[in-house]
Amino acid sequence: MTELKDYRNLFPSLNQERGGRPPIYFDNACMTLKPQPVIDAILDYYNRYPACGERSTHWFAAQVDKGVEESREAIRQLIGASSIKEIVFTKNTTEAINLVAQSLRWNPEDVVLTTDKEHNSNLCPWQELVERGIVSKHRAIPADEQNRFHLEAFRKVLEEEGGKVRMVSLCHSSNLDGTSIPDEVIREVVRLTRAQNPDAFVFLDAAQSVPHKQVNVQGLGVDFIAFSIHKMCGPTGVGVLYGRKEFLNDESVIQPFIVGGGTVEDTHLFGHPRYFKAPYKFEAGLQNYAGIIGAGAAARFLAEVGPERIAEHERVLNRALTERLQGFPEIKILGPRDPDERSGICTFYLLKPATRFSDSEPDIDEKLDGRANIMIRKGTFCVHSWYHAHEEQFDAFWGGFRPTLFRASFYLYNTLEEVELFASTMSRILEEIADLPTFAGG
Template sequence: MSNSTTTAIDIKKIRAQFPVLNQEVNGKPLIYFDNAATSQTAKSVVDALIKFYEKDHANIHRGIHTLAERSTKGFEETRERVHQFINSEEADEIIFTKGTTESINLVAQSWGSKFLKKGDEILISQLEHHSNIVPWQLAAERTGAIIKVIPINEKGEILLDAYKKLLNRKTKLVAVNYVSNSLGTINPVKEIIELAIAQGAITMIDAAQAAPHIKIDVQDLNCDFLALSSHKMYGPTGVGVLYGRRDLLEVIPPYQGGGEMIKDVSFNGTTFNDIPYKFEAGTPNIGEVIAFKFAMDFIDEIGHENIQAYEHELLEYANSKLKSIPGFTPIGTADKKTSVISFLIRNVHPYDLGQLLDAKGIAVRTGHHCTQPLMDFLEIDGTVRASFAVYSTKEEIDVFCESLQKIVARFN
């Protein structure tokens, strides 16, 4: 695997940190292009997870013995690391969940139950993952609020003028993704947030797809809530983050009840813990949270600017190669994109294409990508999605395109 000539990425060094890539699938070298669904896990992360279970396994915040203290220290060090990674004002604004989906549900339940009322309006975009649609539908059903949809153009870009017209004093919340999981579109979230603030609306940013590619600064964005997932960021599954402004987190009710989120309990009532613990009921994925710190270290050691530049280079290279394939139709051609290519091939069903590529050791995602309303707007059932990561290479893209050429030749 060769180095890029225009970026500071040392691809051999990076790939060496992902032993999973050094294997064969169906007799072919694995080419993993399903990174928008979940990225592979860095060796430093796996090593940290093993160390926890072999040396430090104990519950957190409750024991005074040595293992409990080591476990608690590692857990809280990751909270501090997330605080630095997204530049929150303080570490207490970081809540651990099991993923972006739970983070959004937490806001929809806790904030929504306190602040939404009949006739209030919730704005979500046509680009949203089901996880940023269904929780708001449930909140609207509970409260009588109304959901309105921010339209997009055929390139997969939010129509800001239409968004401005939808905003009004009834708008209580705007929930949008930073990056589209289906199309790779990078949304103008800072401007979206500014416009929402001007109308007194709260903002919820789904940053699951942005976190591995784009440097996130919640103070610069000025968002109220932001969610991300470890497993999109070379970390373990089962770990998510909800960032929330302190003033909001302090006034909204807990999402779940149980251990850790209480100060005092009696049969006459309960006093809740301070943030962030008020929202962290029960025993969390302790080892996975501790290991997540090393995934953020991995990203920062390479640098978001270097990652973005390299992945953009891969995106441009793949687009130039794919254009020559007969019947190739890109889906989602926004001017600003991360390293995601959704496409269709004439006369080949996406599921068939996915299976035929898998037979050649190439992992892509097929289907609606949990964005059925977006697919309805585009008037298609689904796409094939190839998504690149910092360990992807041009050589892999060459094999991918050659494989597509051979498959297409069989159907045309």
């Protein structure tokens, strides 16, 4: 078996230097780097058979069809789906969630539940349904005191809605702080959701889970999951929607909202078109074949590396980083104290009203990048709603202080040496800004 550290050599983007130093890429929650087998698969499509799929039958097209279906099979295996008919290719997670939001046949009294720390992609599509009067309500389940999924709060909201909940769409692993909903809790969510309403669905936003750990959709019993291939060693512009085959072809439950070429078996000038069966009826228009074929290569690559090995490696790195950052009194880490509960994500802020002396000075992320090629992310990570909901809390504790969040996120190719370099560079930056006021608490 190839050792995990040896896979690093397969990533050409790591094999370069700027200013005599290699890149240290800690922005993996946003996008991961691409290994050579994935790049090769994409190039192979463009070099040898750059034709369309699902329409023509010639030499090149047959290879496209084969490549696309092999990708579907690789994805099916990766997530433990029961059939390739349950694997729909989309543009990304966002499109997959919108596809379901717009395609399900809703009742006006339906209620949608999410958590209170969703990525905008698992919030806006549901809010739109409310705004357009398609469903009655969206409610956000409050997290527990360590920002984790709170089963009791969920149970309470379900009860309050008295059987009206039609969709429970949850962030499986959070891009904000790395917390995941444990498998047994998801199974309980599924049980409770169906008990209050047999027509209700459970959807997992798996953008941060499928790339980083073993996810088995049948074991979890959920109805839908969505994830993005660019976060799992694959190309940009491809995502996956998994939906249970039991209802994907039931037009009384779900009907595709983007239709046209590729989705249709037959049409007449008048009357209802006859659509293909899933997954094709959800894949309208000519597809991103290079990307889909690259997605298959990425899924095979991840299966070979082993999702659980990736998860464990990320825990090792996060423990090391957490220990180092906890040594800096002015740094506060978001989410649970135990790094094992934050997968490969470490989001932190400084207990300082400002992280630089003037706006013209580079901020911490820019300093890390400029000095040591360490790439992290700053901002609200598309979870604005969580940030705004906590503004009052920040106000109460720190008199109007709104912290800037920084996020380091790991993947299989990161190393303990990189973590150490990050910590030592941070240490120097903190010394330089030591004269900026610091809050005592946190």
